[in-house]
Amino acid sequence: MTTLRAWLTDPSPTSRRQARLGQGYLAWLRIRRNRLAMAGLVIVGLLLLVAAFAPLIAPHDPLMQDLSRRLLPPGTPGNLLGTDDFGRDILSRILYGARITLYIIALVAVTAPVLGLLIGTVSGYFGGWIDAVLMRITDIFMAFPRLILALALVAVLGPGIGNAVLAIALTAWPPYARIARAETLTVRNSDYIAAVRLQGAGAGRIIWGHIVPMCLPSVIIRVTLDMAGVILIAAGLGFLGLGVQPPMPEWGLMISSGRKFLFEQWWVATMPGLAIFLVSLGFNLLGDGLRDVLDPRSAGK
Amino acid sequence: MVLALGGGLLTLALTLLGLLLFTFVISRVVPIDPLLSILGERATAAQYDAARLELGLDEPMWKQFLIYLWDAVQGDLGTSIRSRQPVLAEVAHRFPATLELATLGTVFGVITGIPAGVLAATRPGSIADQVVRVVGLMGYSMPVFWLGLIGLLVFYGQLDWVAGPGRLDATYQMMLEFQMTQYTGMILLDSALNGAWDMFRNALSHIVLPAALLGYISMAYISRMTRSFMMNELSQEYITTARVKGMPEWRVVWVHAMRNVLVPLITVIALSYAYLLEGSVLTETIFAWPGLGSYITDALFAADMPAVLGGTVVVGVAFVTLNMASDILYRLVDPRARA
Numbered sequence: 001m002t003t004l005r006a007w008l009t010d011p012s013p014t015s016r017r018q019a020r021l022g023q024g025y026l027a028w029l030r031i032r033r034n035r036l037a038m039a040g041l042v043i044v045g046l047l048l049l050v051a052a053f054a055p056l057i058a059p060h061d062p063l064m065q066d067l068s069r070r071l072l073p074p075g076t077p078g079n080l081l082g083t084d085d086f087g088r089d090i091l092s093r094i095l096y097g098a099r100i101t102l103y104i105i106a107l108v109a110v111t112a113p114v115l116g117l118l119i120g121t122v123s124g125y126f127g128g129w130i131d132a133v134l135m136r137i138t139d140i141f142m143a144f145p146r147l148i149l150a151l152a153l154v155a156v157l158g159p160g161i162g163n164a165v166l167a168i169a170l171t172a173w174p175p176y177a178r179i180a181r182a183e184t185l186t187v188r189n190s191d192y193i194a195a196v197r198l199q200g201a202g203a204g205r206i207i208w209g210h211i212v213p214m215c216l217p218s219v220i221i222r223v224t225l226d227m228a229g230v231i232l233i234a235a236g237l238g239f240l241g242l243g244v245q246p247p248m249p250e251w252g253l254m255i256s257s258g259r260k261f262l263f264e265q266w267w268v269a270t271m272p273g274l275a276i277f278l279v280s281l282g283f284n285l286l287g288d289g290l291r292d293v294l295d296p297r298s299a300g301k
Numbered sequence: 302m303v304l305a306l307g308g309g310l311l312t313l314a315l316t317l318l319g320l321l322l323f324t325f326v327i328s329r330v331v332p333i334d335p336l337l338s339i340l341g342e343r344a345t346a347a348q349y350d351a352a353r354l355e356l357g358l359d360e361p362m363w364k365q366f367l368i369y370l371w372d373a374v375q376g377d378l379g380t381s382i383r384s385r386q387p388v389l390a391e392v393a394h395r396f397p398a399t400l401e402l403a404t405l406g407t408v409f410g411v412i413t414g415i416p417a418g419v420l421a422a423t424r425p426g427s428i429a430d431q432v433v434r435v436v437g438l439m440g441y442s443m444p445v446f447w448l449g450l451i452g453l454l455v456f457y458g459q460l461d462w463v464a465g466p467g468r469l470d471a472t473y474q475m476m477l478e479f480q481m482t483q484y485t486g487m488i489l490l491d492s493a494l495n496g497a498w499d500m501f502r503n504a505l506s507h508i509v510l511p512a513a514l515l516g517y518i519s520m521a522y523i524s525r526m527t528r529s530f531m532m533n534e535l536s537q538e539y540i541t542t543a544r545v546k547g548m549p550e551w552r553v554v555w556v557h558a559m560r561n562v563l564v565p566l567i568t569v570i571a572l573s574y575a576y577l578l579e580g581s582v583l584t585e586t587i588f589a590w591p592g593l594g595s596y597i598t599d600a601l602f603a604a605d606m607p608a609v610l611g612g613t614v615v616v617g618v619a620f621v622t623l624n625m626a627s628d629i630l631y632r633l634v635d636p637r638a639r640a
Contacts, residue, residue: 036435139312140319145579145620148597149323152613155601156327228442235444236583240598255447262450263458270454273447281442288438 030293037289043282051098060089062096062249071265082267084257086247090268093249094275100250101279104165104234105227111169112226113219116176121207121215123177124184135181142174147233154242164243168233172226176219183215217294225287228280235276251276309629313621318370320617324610325369329362378614379607381600388611392593396615397486398468399585399592402512403577405489409516410523410573415566417520418527423554425532433524440521445514445580449587452510464506466589473500511588518580519573526569527562534558564635571627575620 009026013019031037050057059078066087074082074090081090123134153167187193188211196206237243238252246253251272258269353359360368372378378388421433456462464470468488469477477488481495489508492500534540535558543553582594589595593612600608 036438136315137319140316143316143621143624144320144323145575145616147582148579148613148616148620151582151597151601152324152327152609155606155609232442232444236446239444239446239583240586240601242601252444252446255444255450259450262454266454269447269450273444273451276444276447277439277442280444281439284438284442 027293031289034289034292036285037293040282040285040287040289043278044286047098047102047279047282050095051102054095054099058089058092058095060092062088062093063247064088071261071268073265074267074271081271082265084254084268085261090254090271093254094251094272097249097251097254097272097275098279100161100244100248101231101234101276104161104168105230107165108169108172108230109223109227111165112172113176113223115169116173116178117180117212117215117219119173120177120180120182121184121211124181125188125203125207125211131181134177138174138177141171142178144171146171147236150233150237151240151242154237159242159245161244161248164234164237167237168230172230175222175226179218179222180212180215183218184211187211187214221287221290221294224283224290227283227287231276231280231283309625309632312628313625316621316625317618320614320621321370321373322366324614324617325366328606328610329365373614378611381608381611382605383600383603383608388608389615391608392596392612392615394486395591395593395596398590399578399581399594401487401489402508402515402581402584402590402592403574405508405512406515406577406581407519407570407574409513410519410577411570413516414520414523415527417524419531419554419559421524421528422531422535423550430528433528437521437525440517443518445518446583446587448514448517449511449584452514453587456510463510464503466587468504468507468590469500470503470507473503476500511584511590515577515580515584519577522573522576523566523569527566530562530565531558534561564631567634568627568631571623571630575623578619578623579616 005025007018008022010018010022013022031041059080066083069079069083069087070085072079072083072087074080076082079089079091081094083089084093119134119138123131123138149171150164150167153170154163157163157166193206193210196210201209234243235250235252235255238250239256241253241256244250244253246257254272255269255276258265258267258272262269358365376389378392380386381388381391384391417433417436421430424430453465457465468474476497477483477491477500481491481497483491484494485491488504489501492498492504531554535554540553540558543557544550548557578593581590581592582597584590585592585594586598593616597609597612597616600606600612
């Protein structure tokens with residue numbers, strides 16, 4: 001353990017990998033000191049674990065109805081968080097719902113930033129009129145109200161998980177394009193880019209192989225921060241009946257089904273909302289901490 | 302300055318054009334045939350063709366877009382399929398309710414968010430700072446529709462402190478419609494102007510919960526930005542000078558630093574106002590608030606696409622205009638941004 005730490009913190013690394021891992025280790029030490037960020041990390045880790053092992057930890061089948069056990073309050077033996085109007089176990093549904101939430105944010109996280117990176121780096125690298133046009137388009141999309149546009153898109157495409165993801169991704173890319181462009185502008189005139197160009201590399205190769213990696217850290221931080229918003233929009237679409245369809249255990253949908261008996265059986269709507277809140281708080285805490293640690297510009301503030 | 306204004310207006314026009322192009326494209330990929338939904342299933346082929354010509358659906362796409370654009374500029378956003386009324390008239394009828402809610406929400410957000418942000422900025426790292434930070438992050442993480450339900454459950458269902466969903470009790474609603482002049486469509490203002498203080502109190506007890514919840518969301522954003530602006534300002538040299546002169550700390554913070562913090566804060570407040578206009582969609586469905594948001598969602602479930610898109614355009618225009626207005630205002634107020 002001590003030798004590993006000594007290797008990681010070696011002031012004169014012998015290989016590029018050692019230097020990189022050493023940097024990562026230092027960042028990790030800084031994150032570990034930030035208690036709120038660690039809390040966020042724990043929550044996000046829990047989400048991953050729950051999603052992976054839902055069938056093992058869930059006490060019941062999330063879809064199994066038992067009308068003799070309808071609307072049982074929390075604390076009932078066998079149904080820790082109570083049951084819903086079809087007698088389904090709320091805890092099991094929340095645990096399985098983690099899979100759907102994770103599925104949605106994973107899909108958005110691999111589509112929107114990629115689109116943003118592509119537009120931002122191309123815009124920053126080529127400059128000139130390409131830059132002007134692409135950035136104008138980005139500005140226009142940036143000025144749109146996201147939830148309403150996602151709503152209108154899903155209304156047209158038809159409800160469903162795929163369309164919800166598409167609608168969210170189509171409204172989420174502009175910030176990534178801005179960030180990627182800003183990063184590109186700072187590196188595009190550096191010597192190493194000139195060296196690669198002199199070796200005969202084409203624009204595509206330079207952008208993909210040498211500029212995109214430079215943009216990744218700031219984009220990843222932004223993705224983490226955005227995930228909370230994505231979860232909320234996805235849950236909102238689900239709540240309106242435009243996202244995931246019943247009987248899938250999506251959290252927003254569960255809240256909307258509990259709305260009918262809010263005043264008599266409060267737990268049906270409350271419990272899944274707590275899950276949404278907790279997970280999106282986790283991403284916010286983690287993203288906030290990551291930004292403080294990894295982004296030197298805001299670290300001074 | 303004129304240049305900044307011109308540039309801002311040009312961006313505004315381009316953005317609005319983009320918005321209309323977006324809704325146009327959406328409306329043309331709708332799998333629902335607009336003619337069938339207007340004429341009904343039993344229309345004859347001749348009726349169908351006539352309607353097709355009348356609506357200009359035989360024209361090339363770019364020409365259809367120009368027609369759509371021209372109509373929109375003149376205030377024609379189409380006709381609602383459900384009510385056969387012009388969408389713009391219906392939306393105009395609903396808009397004051399949303400405006401009232403979002404305005405009160407922003408007021409709540411400003412009067413709680415700015416002091417909270419200043420408190421956090423003047424004692425960085427303290428318990429107060431941590432509390433403001435966590436409370437703010439919680440506001441960012443709350444699904445607003447869920448918060449609304451919990452609010453109803455606690456403050457209406459359990460404690461009975463506020464009135465339930467809707468803008469007014471039924472009796473007052475009748476009074477409003479038959480006995481009063483509705484100057485603005487905003488009930489708080491109208492009832493006050495009519496001197497109907499009973500009704501004012503009733504309306505207030507209906508609006509206070511949804512507005513406070515929206516205000517919480519906006520407070521989360523405003524307090525966070527105030528903190529970062531204020532910390533930035535407090536590290537400037539003129540602040541040190543003021544302190545060295547022996548100026549009381551409250552004066553340093555609230556008069557000297559605040560004056561410069563307010564400049565970027567204008568943008569933040571405008572943004573959060575725009576965000577509340579949009580965010581009220583979900584809140585309105587919870588509180589049965591007859592505003593723009595519930596208009597759009599109701600239309601959505603009735604497959605009334607002209608109403609959905611018309612509503613989207615109006616919210617979009619309000620959103621974009623607020624955005625741009627704050628941007629222009631910022632450039633006018635801050636001399637550094639003019640260069």
